[in-house]
Amino acid sequence: MKRWLIGFMAAAMIVSGGSVVAADGGSSKHGGKPEYSEFCQDILASLQEKLNKTKDDRTKWQIRYYIDYFKKECSSNGSPTTSDSAKVAKDKEALRIGYREGDSAGSVTGPISLPTRGANGSKIAWRSSDRSVISDNGQKVTRHANADKRVKLTATLQLGRAKETKTFEVTVKRQGLSSQQKVALDAAALAISFNGGDRSDNVTQALKRLPLKGSNGSDIKWYSSAPQVISEDGLTVNRPANGAGDAAVRLTAIVRQGSAAQVKSFTLIVKQLHVSDADRARLDKSKLAIDFGGSDNAGSVTRPLDKLPTTGENGSTIVWSSSMPTVLSNDGKTLALPSGTSSMKIFMTAIITAGSYTDVKVFELTVKSALTDAERVAADMNALLVQFGSGDHISSVTKAIGLPDKGVNGSSVSWRSSNPSIVSDDGKTINRPANDTLVYMLATVRHNDVSDVKVFSLIVKART
Structure with a gap:
C-alpha cells in the first residue's frame, strides 16, 4: 500500500x-x-x-x-520535492573526504573520514571499488608492499525520494620502504642526461645537471675521475685539444640514506676538439679575459695587471697592444698614470692567431689614480674574511680557521685572539671548550703608517 x-x-x-x-x-x-x-x-x-x-x-x-x-x-x-532535491544537490556539492594530517587524495597512508550525513539532512552511504584496499566506511586502509593502489569511493546521497551520487578517486600509497630499499631503488633509477645529440660514448658539451636527490629521498654525491675534463656537477666539459685524443672520464655517484649507501659509476667519453683555425681562434676569443690585480676590474684599474694570456686553450697565440703604452704597458706589467690625472680610458687589444686565421678582441679599461694608504687599508678591511673549515661558519667553529696575512690591495694583516687557549692567534689550533664560547679575532690591517682594526666574533662549539 x-x-x-x-x-x-x-x-x-x-x-x-x-x-x-x-x-x-x-x-x-x-x-x-x-x-x-x-x-x-x-x-x-x-x-x-x-x-x-x-x-x-x-x-x-x-x-x-x-x-x-x-x-x-x-x-x-x-516525485521528490524540489526542496529535497535542492538539499541533496547542496550536500553533494559540499561533500568532501577527510584525510589525516599529511595525507591527501593523491597520497593516502591511513584511515579516511567518510561523512554519513550532509549539512542539509541527506543520508550518505559509501561504496569502495576495492574493499581489500579501503573499506566502505574508510576506517580500514591496507597498503600494498610494492605498488600504489587507486580506489574509487562512491557516495550515494538521499533525502526523501531525492537521490544523487558522487565519486572520488584516491591513491593509497605503497608501504614504507627501508633505507636500504630506498637507496637501491634510487641507485637503479639513476641516470645521466645529455644535451643535444650527446650520449655516454660521445660527449661534446656540458651535461644536464646531475641529480642530487633520488625520488625516494636518497642524497646523491658525485665524483669525477678527471674534474679538469668533466666537473663534478657535470656543468663544465673541457674537450681535449685537437690531436690529444678522446678522454675517458668516470663519474661515480654515492647514493646514501642514513647508514645505507650504494655506489654507481658511469664511464663517459669526451671527444677531442676537431676545429678549424677560424673556430679555434673564435673559441679562444670567447674565453679570453684579463686577470686584474687585487680588487681591480675593467672599470677601475689602479695597479698593474696580474696576467695577460699569451696562448688560448685551443692553441691560438695572443699578442697584446695598449692604446697608451706609456700609461699601461703592452704586457700590462707597468702602470703609470700622468701626474694630476685622476682617470683615463685605455684600450687593450688582443690579436688572436690560429694558423692562417686572425681575430681581434678589444678591452676597454678605466685607469684610475692609485689608492692612498687610507683607501688601501679601508678596501682591504672591507674585503677581509675569515676562512672556515668544511661545515663551519662564524656561529659554529669546530676546526682550524684560515687567517689571511695580506689584503687584496697589498696591506699587511696581523691577527690576535681574545682567548688563545681556545683559538690560537694564527687560527691553526682550536681547543673546543666544555661549553660554547665567544672568541674575538682582531685583525690589524696596515699599509705604511696607516692601520685599522677589524673584529670577528666567533662561537667555538663545545666539545662533544
Missing part, C-alpha cells in the same frame, strides 16, 4: 471521526493525475473544515500535521 494512501486513511479517520474508510484503497478512482489532484483538493478541504470545527488541541495538532503532509505529497504527485 502506498505511503500516501496510509496517510489518507489516517486523515480520513480524523475527518470522519473514525467512521470513514477508503473504498478499494482508492486504486481505481485515483489512478490518473487529474483524479489524484482532485483527491488531494478534496482531502485537504475536508481536513481544513475539520480543523476549523475541532476544539481539542491534540486533534488540531494531528490535523495540521496531515494538512502539511498532503500539501507536500500532492505538490510532488509522488
Whole structure:
C-alpha cells in the first residue's frame, strides 16, 4: 500500500471521526493525475473544515500535521520535492573526504573520514571499488608492499525520494620502504642526461645537471675521475685539444640514506676538439679575459695587471697592444698614470692567431689614480674574511680557521685572539671548550703608517 494512501486513511479517520474508510484503497478512482489532484483538493478541504470545527488541541495538532503532509505529497504527485532535491544537490556539492594530517587524495597512508550525513539532512552511504584496499566506511586502509593502489569511493546521497551520487578517486600509497630499499631503488633509477645529440660514448658539451636527490629521498654525491675534463656537477666539459685524443672520464655517484649507501659509476667519453683555425681562434676569443690585480676590474684599474694570456686553450697565440703604452704597458706589467690625472680610458687589444686565421678582441679599461694608504687599508678591511673549515661558519667553529696575512690591495694583516687557549692567534689550533664560547679575532690591517682594526666574533662549539 502506498505511503500516501496510509496517510489518507489516517486523515480520513480524523475527518470522519473514525467512521470513514477508503473504498478499494482508492486504486481505481485515483489512478490518473487529474483524479489524484482532485483527491488531494478534496482531502485537504475536508481536513481544513475539520480543523476549523475541532476544539481539542491534540486533534488540531494531528490535523495540521496531515494538512502539511498532503500539501507536500500532492505538490510532488509522488516525485521528490524540489526542496529535497535542492538539499541533496547542496550536500553533494559540499561533500568532501577527510584525510589525516599529511595525507591527501593523491597520497593516502591511513584511515579516511567518510561523512554519513550532509549539512542539509541527506543520508550518505559509501561504496569502495576495492574493499581489500579501503573499506566502505574508510576506517580500514591496507597498503600494498610494492605498488600504489587507486580506489574509487562512491557516495550515494538521499533525502526523501531525492537521490544523487558522487565519486572520488584516491591513491593509497605503497608501504614504507627501508633505507636500504630506498637507496637501491634510487641507485637503479639513476641516470645521466645529455644535451643535444650527446650520449655516454660521445660527449661534446656540458651535461644536464646531475641529480642530487633520488625520488625516494636518497642524497646523491658525485665524483669525477678527471674534474679538469668533466666537473663534478657535470656543468663544465673541457674537450681535449685537437690531436690529444678522446678522454675517458668516470663519474661515480654515492647514493646514501642514513647508514645505507650504494655506489654507481658511469664511464663517459669526451671527444677531442676537431676545429678549424677560424673556430679555434673564435673559441679562444670567447674565453679570453684579463686577470686584474687585487680588487681591480675593467672599470677601475689602479695597479698593474696580474696576467695577460699569451696562448688560448685551443692553441691560438695572443699578442697584446695598449692604446697608451706609456700609461699601461703592452704586457700590462707597468702602470703609470700622468701626474694630476685622476682617470683615463685605455684600450687593450688582443690579436688572436690560429694558423692562417686572425681575430681581434678589444678591452676597454678605466685607469684610475692609485689608492692612498687610507683607501688601501679601508678596501682591504672591507674585503677581509675569515676562512672556515668544511661545515663551519662564524656561529659554529669546530676546526682550524684560515687567517689571511695580506689584503687584496697589498696591506699587511696581523691577527690576535681574545682567548688563545681556545683559538690560537694564527687560527691553526682550536681547543673546543666544555661549553660554547665567544672568541674575538682582531685583525690589524696596515699599509705604511696607516692601520685599522677589524673584529670577528666567533662561537667555538663545545666539545662533544
